[in-house]
Amino acid sequence: MEQYLKKLKECKKIVAALEPKIKNSLLRQMAQALRDNVKQIIEENKKDLIEGKNNALNSALIDRLLLDESRVESMAKALDEIATLKEPVGRVLEGWVVPSGIRIEKVSIPIGVIAIIYESRPNVTSDTAALCLKSGNVCVLKGGKEANFSNNVIAQILQNVLVANNLPKEIISLLPDNTREGVAKLIKMDKYIDLVIPRGGEALIKYISENSSVPVVKHDKGLCHLYIDKEAKIEDAIKIAINAKCQRTGVCNAIETLLVHQEIAQHILPLLKQEFDKQKTELRGCEKTQMIISCLEASSKDWDTEYLDNILSIKIIEDTDAAIEHISEFGSGHSDSIITENYSTAEYFLNSVDSACVYVNASTRFTDGGEFGFGAEVGISTNKLHARGPMGINDLTTYKFKIYGKGHARD
Incomplete structure (x- = not known):
């Protein structure tokens, strides 16, 4: 050699x-x-x-x-x-x-x-x-x-x-x-x-x-999250959630966990389930999620799993701080997104989530060298030194x- x-x-x-x-x-x-x-x-x-x-x-x-x-x-x-x-x-x-x-x-x-x-x-x-x-x-x-x-x-x-x-x-x-x-x-x-x-x-x-x-x-695993805030536009949230999970399930910029604010969960989760059922997505929910929609029970291991498959874990959380804490504990520093119409909440999320790519009202599937205008990418770095992101x-x-x-x- x-x-x-x-x-x-x-x-x-x-x-x-x-x-x-x-x-x-x-x-x-x-x-x-x-x-x-x-x-x-x-x-x-x-x-x-x-x-x-x-x-x-x-x-x-x-x-x-x-x-x-x-x-x-x-x-x-x-x-x-x-x-x-x-x-x-x-x-x-x-x-x-x-x-x-x-x-x-x-x-x-x-x-x-x-x-x-x-x-x-x-x-x-x-x-x-x-x-x-x-x-x-x-x-x-x-x-x-x-x-x-x-x-x-x-x-x-x-x-x-x-x-x-x-x-x-x-x-x-x-x-x-x-x-x-x-x-x-x-x-x-x-x-x-x-x-x-x-x-x-x-x-x-x-x-x-x-x-x-x-x-x-290093190009680390993509344990990506989508957080639907209480002030999210319902139509956008559903469209983005489906795209972020289902467009290509086996890629690192697809979401693995959906976080939903408790004040919007009762309304949006049944609508999301209808769409995910059309995509044959296996849903695994927390206890509160299971009270609203029919799905499998999420174990503690699910929050830490990069499925790279048509599986999504769902958790209802109290507020934006709880979403940020969850991402901090289980995320891989790759790509995470918030859906909200509240500018202050969006900026707070952008500044608080310590990932290479943080989105507002957009799918994590955009974390890609071609989509960023680079022509292609050699990887998506989760390092903090030398290079980060695509x-x-x-x-x-x-x-x-x-x-x-x-x-x-x-x-």
Whole structure:
């Protein structure tokens, strides 16, 4: 593995020196290559789907794994959009002159070699490779074994574009040792790897965070909440609740818990149940909820569970402070939302909930690099240092200080 990582390190200078127009041309060529090879991608993806079903993967993971013409086109569009984004490298973030007369500039630069470890979703392969290329970084990708055929063909298509442009294919690499032992070795290689970004299940995040010698920006679990305040607009609350839970149940920005103010619960819960029944959502409610609607009993474990499935826990709470306390205790710091027409209550919730993304009168499903205008995302960080929320190209840069003098010597 060390010889392999040495090659990646050698590529750092090459990709960092690429002109913006060259990088953008490569991205557009890669987007077209995905379109041109859509049949091959779908054929390889079918192999993963067959293995997944044989291994009894749940419906949420199968949905994440699936690639069809529409999803491949979305992957290609993401690359085209990344090509249109402003150049993230070489931005002067700050500039000033100090009393001694020297001029200082804080300038964005690539991070270097970034390892991205992820599960299930093969579109992550093209998204993260493109974001790393645009930001002047080398990437080493380790996808889940359940998407092995899909990841290999996507990476090969992108590498072919690099080679056709006389660039080393190692700029975009898949980790050759796709085992747990391979990951264990990789995250100890701080001599060659500058950053590790894990995105996946709670167990994966915990393992990487606890064992890596390389700095980690983690994409933690998405235990997201929607709080319906007593001054919520009923129609909006129902529409947003259904969207936040049911549009795609197996993603990290779908809600897992619905909190309802006690003064509106009697009116809104029967209406919500009607709509959730249409979606075949399994509802698990607190004792007060069960007195209003027919549902399963929620256990204490439910409040702490990321279902990634068509299941929703419901709790009736006293007030906004109780909602904030519940989110503080059980939330993962990902995305949480309030539905209210009261401006003061909304601002109080926004300022009090300590999550990467906090919404008013909108679905948590908007926590996404594309929806935020980033073109795509390398992950949704729940860290507080370096990057937080959807990570786009600017979050894949660091900075250096450039200092200009005219014969200055310190007294």
